[in-house]
Amino acid sequence: MSRKALIEGDNHGEKRMAYSILIVDDDKAIKDYVEAHLKCFSYKVKSAENAYEALKILKSFKADIILTDITMQGMDGLELTRKIKKTFDTDVMVMTGYSADYSYEKAIQAGASDFIFKPFRLAELDLRIKRVLREAEFKKERSKLLKELEKLAITDALTELYNSRHFFSQIKTEINRHNRYLRPLSLLILDIDFFKIYNDTWGHLEGDKVLMRIGKVINSCMRSMDTAYRYGGEEFAILLPETGLQKACMVGARIKDNICSQIFEPEPMTKRSITVSIGATELVKGEDFKSFISRTDKALYKSKETGRNKLTY
Ligand code: GH3
Ligand code: MG
Ligand code: MG
Ligand code: MG
Numbered sequence: 001m002s003r004k005a006l007i008e009g010d011n012h013g014e015k016r017m018a019y020s021i022l023i024v025d026d027d028k029a030i031k032d033y034v035e036a037h038l039k040c041f042s043y044k045v046k047s048a049e050n051a052y053e054a055l056k057i058l059k060s061f062k063a064d065i066i067l068t069d070i071t072m073q074g075m076d077g078l079e080l081t082r083k084i085k086k087t088f089d090t091d092v093m094v095m096t097g098y099s100a101d102y103s104y105e106k107a108i109q110a111g112a113s114d115f116i117f118k119p120f121r122l123a124e125l126d127l128r129i130k131r132v133l134r135e136a137e138f139k140k141e142r143s144k145l146l147k148e149l150e151k152l153a154i155t156d157a158l159t160e161l162y163n164s165r166h167f168f169s170q171i172k173t174e175i176n177r178h179n180r181y182l183r184p185l186s187l188l189i190l191d192i193d194f195f196k197i198y199n200d201t202w203g204h205l206e207g208d209k210v211l212m213r214i215g216k217v218i219n220s221c222m223r224s225m226d227t228a229y230r231y232g233g234e235e236f237a238i239l240l241p242e243t244g245l246q247k248a249c250m251v252g253a254r255i256k257d258n259i260c261s262q263i264f265e266p267e268p269m270t271k272r273s274i275t276v277s278i279g280a281t282e283l284v285k286g287e288d289f290k291s292f293i294s295r296t297d298k299a300l301y302k303s304k305e306t307g308r309n310k311l312t313y
Contacts, residue, residue, distance in 0.1 A: 005006060013146070016129065019043050019044065019064045019065070019066075019133055020043065020045070020046070020061065020063045020064050021038055021043045021044070021045050021046075021063060021064065021065045021066075021067055021129070022045075022046050022047065022048065022054060022057060022058065022061060022063040022065075022066045022067070023035050023038070023045065023046070023047040023053060023067045023068075024047070024048045024049075024050070024053075024066065024068040024069060024072070024077065024080065024207075025047075025049070025068070025069035025072075025095075026049055026050055026065070026069060026071075026072040026073060027069065027075075028049065029034050030069070031047050031049065032047075033180045033233040034067070034122075034125070035047045036088060037122045038125075038129075039198045041122075041126055043129075044105075046061050046063070050072055050073060050074055050075070051072060051075035051076070051077070051079065051080035051083075052074065052075065054066065054068070054080060055080070055084075056069045057084065057138070057218060058084070058088065058090075062115055063090055064090065064091065064133060064136065065091050065092070065093060065129060065132060065133065066080075066081075066084060066091070066092045066093070066210070067092075067093045067094075067095060067125075067129075068080055068081065068092060068094055068095070068249075069095055069245065070095070070096040071096065071097075076205055077094050077096070078094070078106060078107065078110040079110075080092075081110040081111050081112050081145060081151075082110050082111060084111075085110075089120060091112075091113040091132045091133075091136055092111060092112045092113060093112060093113060093114045093115070093116065093128065093129070093132060094110075094112045094114075094115050094116075095115075095116045095117070095118055095120070095125075096115075096118060096184075097117065097118040097119075097181075098194070110241045113132045113135070113136075114128050114131070114132055116128060117265050124253035128181070136249075139168075145170060146281030149312070153165070154166035155240040156215075156229075156230040158208060158211055158212060158215075158230070159211055159212055159214070159215030160215060161215045161218065161219070161228045161229055161230050161236070162228065162229045162230075163229065163230060164182055164229060164230065164231050164232065165229055166229060167229035167237055168289070169240075170227060170229075170239060171187070171239060171292070171293070172289050174239055174241055175283060175287070175288070175289055175292065177241075178241065178283060179285070179286070182285075183241070183242055184224070184242060184243055184244040184282060184283070185239070185240070185241055185243070185264070185282070186239075186240040186243045186244065186245055186247070186248030186280065186281065186282045186283070187237065187238070187239055187240070187248075187280070187281055187282075187283070187292060187296045188233065188237065188238040188240070188248060188251070188252045188255075188277045188278055188279070188280050188295070188296070189236070189278065189279045189293070189296045189297060189299075189300045190218075190235065190237075190238070190252075190255065190256075190276050190277070190300075191234060191235045191236075191237060191276065191277050191278075191300055191304070192210070192211075192214070192235075192274060192275075192276050193274065193275045193276060193277055193308040193309060194274075194308075195207065195210070195234045195274070198210065198266075198274065201266075202266035202267070202272075205265075206264070206266040207234075207265065207267075210264060210274060210280050211230075211234065213262055213264070214236065214259055214262075214276075215228075215236075217229070217255065217259050217262065218236060218238065218255055219256045221251065221254045221255045222238065222251065223240075223251070225240075225242060226238055226239065226240045226241070226243075226251070227239050227240050237244040237296075238251070238252075238255075243282075244282055245280065245281070245282040245313055248280050248282065248313075249280050249313055252278045252311045253311055255276075256275075256278055256310075256311055258278055259274065259275070259276050260273060260274075260275055260276075260309070261273070261300055262274070275308060275309035276309070277300060277303035277304050277308045277309065277310060277311075277312075278300065278303060278310070278311040278312070279296045279297060279298065279300030279301070279302070279303060279311075279313070280296065280299060280311060280312070280313040281295045281296045281299055299312040299313055300312070
């Protein structure tokens with residue numbers, strides 16, 4: 001059952017068990033009373049008698065909601081709220097008996113998600129807690145979806161490498177970074193040799209399997225800071241930050257040799273291998289991305305012109 005479903009239900013205790021609440025109130029009677037009832041409602045509850053104790057508890061207790069009094073000795077509830085919102089992604093609800101001194105506005109400005117006046121009915125408190133939890137779940141769900149969408153937008157579906165859109169944005173970012181700090185940056189562009197013949201002979205689906213495998217091989221040969229892209233239909237690009245030409249050629253050669261040694265079986269009992277041609281360049285000072293790519297492309301075409309299955313720089 002999802003956590004969202006857990007809080008959408010009726011008053012059944014089990015539905016709240018997944019959630020933790022920290023109560024902060026210097027009035028021990030109120031603190032104990034609220035704690036006892038929220039435990040009855042089946043929340044996991046801890047409590048603190050002041051803001052400092054609350055902050056200490058939060059180091060080891062992951063609360064979904066912090067329910068805090070405002071008027072307390074030392075750090076008050078609003079300051080505690082501000083502190084918590086700086087460090088934790090936790091909802092804070094404030095409760096106060098002094099409606100004239102502490103406005104709803106101040107509490108919300110401090111970062112609170114809700115505000116309740118003492119004395120309150122426990123049923124109302126429970127409803128407010130459930131609403132805050134529900135909104136937190138929606139927020140979490142929304143940001144998860146957004147992250148997935150962002151990932152999809154920069155991923156090539158077939159090879160799961162980055163796509164060309166991301167390549168053009170990253171190459172500009174890397175060039176800026178490497179110009180600013182005067183660090184080396186290299187680029188490899190790789191193109192499958194005679195891939196049209198492979199496709200025409202064995203079919204597009206078998207060709208796709210080759211592309212997928214090449215994606216995996218490239219990934220396995222890269223260092224962690226390198227990034228690989230499916231740049232065109234059967235062309236791949238690899239950006240190598242902090243890497244001079246010589247090192248980039250070594251990575252390229254490793255990729256090339258590894259691809260060469262792959263065995264494909266487009267039909268039972270039919271074993272085939274493929275080769276790739278590679279162009280390698282290192283960024284020169286003041287160069288823009290168009291020139292950087294164009295020089296790498298030229299090196300690649302030299303590999304093609306002079307026999308394929310090789311790396312040119
Ligand atoms: P060269 O050695 O000169 O690169 O020859 P080539 O046949 O690889 O190059 P060409 O540009 O003539 O053909 C590229 C082929 O790549 C054409 C197309 O069938 C294939 N291709 C491009 N994108 C895809 C794809 O997404 N899937 C499959 N299976 N094939 C693709
Ligand atoms: Mg108080
Ligand atoms: Mg090509
Ligand atoms: Mg090709």
